[in-house]
């Protein structure tokens with residue numbers, strides 16, 4: 468058995484196709500995530516990314532297969548797994564600060580009110596929000612501010628696994644960039660394991676240790692695991708100067724533009740694990756190794 472922190476084993480999702488038959492989104496997916504890793508999943512619309520995320524969160528059950536996290540099978544939602552969705556998922560009737568204290572108090576029922584409040588404020592301040600917005604309701608905040616509250620809330624409960632489903636999708640490019648930087652800063656100070664969906668290749672390279680690439684559905688699969696061989700700390704302006712940046716970016720663009728289609732419906736290696744791709748022009752040139760060793 469795999470000793471990885473998070474292990475997805477034989478995951479299959481089928482749905483009724485609406486005409487009496489069945490549609491297989493993905494079949495027998497196997498992949499792992501290590502503790503403290505930031506993993507991004509990229510793939511075209513409909514390949515099953517949100518389905519995988521919902522299964523990891525314990526919000527949906529796979530047709531077949533299991534997810535093991537920290538030695539235990541995931542069987543329902545838990546405060547061990549924090550989720551940030553594109554639509555913020557804040558409670559609209561609560562103020563900014565109460566949206567966070569509510570979660571912190573649920574996580575730490577033995578803490579005093581003062582402890583809960585101090586912890587919540589600290590996390591809101593970490594994402595660049597100050598006292599002036601603490602008592603505003605979500606509807607009185609900008610989209611960027613709401614997303615910061617969601618991120619602060621997710622980090623404030625220190626979940627073992629943070630699941631981010633296109634968290635910046637609804638934001639303009641400038642705000643998105645600022646919040647990406649905030650997220651990197653907050654994440655760097657923790658040992659947080661993160662699994663994130665995005666459609667933005669540059670965002671994926673900036674944030675990830677590893678990018679999982681999915682082929683198109685139906686019968687999608689996680690075909691590759693691309694290592695981001697760019698040292699941290701990273702920032703948006705300097706990262707593009709790194710010799711590996713465009714080599715990695717071109718590989719991702721080529722996969723999403725051509726190979727995700729060509730590989731659609733094909734089967735991978737016998738154990739259905741993604742192939743590891745390591746591109747490093749600073750060393751011995753572009754290298755591609757055959758398989759992930761887990």
Ligand SMILES: Nc1ncnc2c1ncn2[C@@H]1O[C@H](COP(=O)(O)OP(=O)(O)OP(=O)(O)O)[C@@H](O)[C@H]1O
Pocket residue numbers: 482483492510511512513514515516517518519684
């Ligand atoms: N409850 C459901 N019943 C039937 N089919 C579903 C259901 N949920 C998802 N699907 C189908 O499963 C496939 C995968 O959906 P999913 O939302 O996971 O894809 P995705 O990769 O996250 O797409 P996007 O990038 O557009 O969000 C799609 O074809 C979708 O229509």
